[in-house]
Amino acid sequence: MLRILSTSALAFAVSIAPLTSASADGAIKIGIDASYKPFAYVDANGEMAGFEIDLINAVCTEIKVQCELSNVPWDGIFTALETGTIDMIGTTVTKTKVRLEKYDASRMIYRVGFGFLVPKGADLSKGVDGLKGQSIGTIVGTQSYYDFIKGVLGPDTDIRGYDTADAAVLDLDAGRIAAFQSDNLQLEQAYVSTGEYKLAAEPSFDPKYVGEGRAWFFRKASPELVGKIDKGLDALIASGKVDELGLKYFNTKLVSQ
Known part of the structure; x- marks a missing residue:
């Protein structure tokens, strides 16, 4: 078919x-x-x-x-x-x-939730607030992701767009961004499951960001x-x-x- x-x-x-x-x-x-x-x-x-x-x-x-x-x-x-x-x-x-x-x-x-992926050794003592003022990667052109990042971390957050998740995670590994933002299903299964990464906090299912x-x-x-x-x-x-x-x-x- x-x-x-x-x-x-x-x-x-x-x-x-x-x-x-x-x-x-x-x-x-x-x-x-x-x-x-x-x-x-x-x-x-x-x-x-x-x-x-x-x-x-x-x-x-x-x-x-x-x-x-x-x-x-x-x-x-x-x-x-x-x-x-x-x-x-x-x-x-x-x-x-x-x-x-x-x-x-x-x-x-x-339905999915939105979250932030960070390296397994990242300091999460301040939770998501620890990402404020740092560069955050996400998939380019995905407005709901941009709105979520700005809503959680502030309107002036340095957001860097990537064509693919793997490209963003390469920059995460190199320290060029502090976190990669995407949906929880992709983050958990493609990256957290490897043991090399973790989520900065529990995913957000706020309909203001994740829609219907x-x-x-x-x-x-x-x-x-x-x-x-x-x-x-x-x-x-x-x-x-x-x-x-x-x-x-x-x-x-x-x-x-």
Whole structure:
């Protein structure tokens, strides 16, 4: 059900005429940023893998549709959606008021908290307050992350944007930033689990920052496509498949209600 397109194939797709919905053969074109382990990443065999890949595959199978999946960098993924290069963003994105005014979204799939990753030897005697006045890394262009950092550490915080989490953690290791801010699932499973890092404090689930949970996004006025995807998601949540994937990739059942 799921066809994986290479980055070069996507580049070709960008040059052709925009799509109005699904492609001519009925396939749903889905873009996903595969640089966000364990959500989505490129494995040792050069294939995309991860929670989001498995979930998309399961939904497409459930609703019996053909899906074409392309690896689209985060900084261009909404442009790809707007221009019709893809029909759906398969990276699970935080549902915020601003985004919901501009795009359609699926039902909420799961919730995350926001946290700060620091080296295991970092002094946490002052908690998160100890990070005030220092440089903080996060994923570039993710407004909810920027708002969280400024809300917790102050509006003048030096925020440094990175294209990938691994690039930010390299700077964390080198001492160029004091912490890397992201969602708790990624931080805990990709980094804390190695024993080399820890969280500066318990993750925050304040809806002011984390929004209404995470979902898939579509162009405005896409009720038919959203309805199909929601039908598949509802079935997988009811069957326990989403919790199964949560346990596989995050060692926890995901909050999906």
